[in-house]
Amino acid sequence: MSTPTNRNQWQSLADKLISEGEIKSSAFIDGEYLPSVSGETFECVSPIDGRILCHVASCSSQDADIAVSSARQAFDEGSWSALPPVKRKQIMIRFADLLEQNQDELSLLETLDMGKPIRYSGCVDVAGAARAIRWSGEAIDKIYDEIAPTAPNEIGMITREPVGVVAAIVPWNFPILMACWKLGPALATGNSVILKPSEKSPLTAIRMAQIAIEAGIPKGVLNVLPGFGHTVGKALALHMDVDTLVFTGSTKIAKQLMIYAGESNMKRVWLEAGGKSPNIVFNDAPNLQKAAEAAASAIAFNQGEVCTAGSRLLVEAGVKDELLDLIAKELLAWQPGHPLDPETTCGAVVDRQQLDNVLSYIRSGVEEGAELIQGGGQVMAESGGVYVEPTIFSEVNNKMTIAKEEIFGPVLSVITFDGMEQAIEIGNDSIYGLAAGVWTSDISKAHKTAKALRSGMVWINHYDGGDMTAPFGGYKQSGNGRDKSLHAFDKYTEMKATWIALD
Numbered sequence: 001m002s003t004p005t006n007r008n009q010w011q012s013l014a015d016k017l018i019s020e021g022e023i024k025s026s027a028f029i030d031g032e033y034l035p036s037v038s039g040e041t042f043e044c045v046s047p048i049d050g051r052i053l054c055h056v057a058s059c060s061s062q063d064a065d066i067a068v069s070s071a072r073q074a075f076d077e078g079s080w081s082a083l084p085p086v087k088r089k090q091i092m093i094r095f096a097d098l099l100e101q102n103q104d105e106l107s108l109l110e111t112l113d114m115g116k117p118i119r120y121s122g123c124v125d126v127a128g129a130a131r132a133i134r135w136s137g138e139a140i141d142k143i144y145d146e147i148a149p150t151a152p153n154e155i156g157m158i159t160r161e162p163v164g165v166v167a168a169i170v171p172w173n174f175p176i177l178m179a180c181w182k183l184g185p186a187l188a189t190g191n192s193v194i195l196k197p198s199e200k201s202p203l204t205a206i207r208m209a210q211i212a213i214e215a216g217i218p219k220g221v222l223n224v225l226p227g228f229g230h231t232v233g234k235a236l237a238l239h240m241d242v243d244t245l246v247f248t249g250s251t252k253i254a255k256q257l258m259i260y261a262g263e264s265n266m267k268r269v270w271l272e273a274g275g276k277s278p279n280i281v282f283n284d285a286p287n288l289q290k291a292a293e294a295a296a297s298a299i300a301f302n303q304g305e306v307c308t309a310g311s312r313l314l315v316e317a318g319v320k321d322e323l324l325d326l327i328a329k330e331l332l333a334w335q336p337g338h339p340l341d342p343e344t345t346c347g348a349v350v351d352r353q354q355l356d357n358v359l360s361y362i363r364s365g366v367e368e369g370a371e372l373i374q375g376g377g378q379v380m381a382e383s384g385g386v387y388v389e390p391t392i393f394s395e396v397n398n399k400m401t402i403a404k405e406e407i408f409g410p411v412l413s414v415i416t417f418d419g420m421e422q423a424i425e426i427g428n429d430s431i432y433g434l435a436a437g438v439w440t441s442d443i444s445k446a447h448k449t450a451k452a453l454r455s456g457m458v459w460i461n462h463y464d465g466g467d468m469t470a471p472f473g474g475y476k477q478s479g480n481g482r483d484k485s486l487h488a489f490d491k492y493t494e495m496k497a498t499w500i501a502l503d
Helices: 007-019 061-077 085-101 103-114 118-142 175-188 203-215 229-238 251-263 288-304 317-334 352-367 420-428 443-452 486-492
Strands: 027-029 032-034 041-045 052-057 146-148 154-162 165-169 192-196 222-224 244-248 268-272 278-281 312-316 371-374 391-394 411-417 435-439 457-460 493-501
Touching (some): 007 103, 027 061, 027 203, 052 203, 061 165, 061 192, 061 222, 061 229, 085 118, 085 175, 085 203, 103 118, 103 175, 118 175, 165 175, 165 229, 175 192, 175 203, 175 244, 175 486, 192 229, 203 222, 229 251, 244 486, 251 268, 278 288, 278 420, 288 317, 288 435, 312 317, 312 420, 317 371, 317 391, 317 411, 352 371, 352 411, 411 420, 420 443, 486 493
Parallel strands (some): 165 192, 165 244, 192 222, 244 268, 278 312, 312 411, 391 411, 435 457
Antiparallel strands (some): 027 222, 041 052, 146 154, 154 493, 371 391
């Protein structure tokens, strides 16, 4: 079947998938779909229209024990960990190919489950997931170990080995993409993985596990446990036989996971957490129209549910009025629409809880004295879904709640500054340090500002750039470690020094 080209075709495909019960909703352990040990399930509700898509297995500590045992057995037997690198590479590339071949189904699941526009689910999320798996697979036979400089009668070897069993807890905003950012290097280095998707959007992870088996990944090497953070997520974090825990999500949960790791076996914990990224526009920005387009996209793409969202727009006083007029016009193209319509750019937020959370922040902005100049309300309520208008606040200061806390919705806080030093001071005045944007025609100012910003990623005269070759992660309470690039492989390996005396 060819890829649907309009809303009706996508809706027809969705109705068939739901009515015929074709959505996979079980746990995936040791190569099989299984119900939770308790038999408990939870409703998977689409934010598009409030329809129940399916009932998903709600896993617990018992399921975690079974999955970890399966992963450990697979690792110890060496069906994947001891496989020659070139063979692991071939299977990883086959895995990426199959993700692409199943793009329509995976895109549809992502949109139904999480509410993002179908136009992005395929070309951004699923395509990006396949690229991540393929890139990591291609790297397998291109990474070398080291030989230390030694005397003639000695050899010093520095080698990398897989850590063993990895638990990966991923968020609801980019379910399949964030999963594959972690699965790529974790699998490429020979580990077994238990993937715990968010209970808000588990469907693509569950389906992907079957695709991995079809690609040739041995049973037990990839297990998927849907369920809640306080049950199965906590169980994995506390498990004595999990060697490494990787996580993307909120800073609050990241801190709790570090405690669990310390209370258990001191497992390594790598965290990608929140952000409140400054997007800084100087008076000498080379192209205000381009800056406005980027600012609108940086807050409205994926309904603002992006950890790197440019939610703090720092604007030098001389261009503030002109830039805000341009952004207001640009956001007209980002008004919420039905996510299965290929023309829609802004879909539904993930669920009603998140809608209420975003609206409460908007009320807070008004109450604290910020000027609401656009948006600010729920729309399309008659659909049964959860949609909110892209929103702009002006006259914001950095002490206001909307400027300090991660909203995870399409709410832009505009803060005025005078000069580079003040821009840097405001930009760094945050518990977060994930990303930042800088717009200027002065190359010296660009370099000085980028160097001074305490952020893991800085984009000059654009926003949200990079590809698989560049590391992704932040400073401060935005977390530690990095996804993407060869640097990500460090999280999934142990370093061993072997010293040999030759006489």
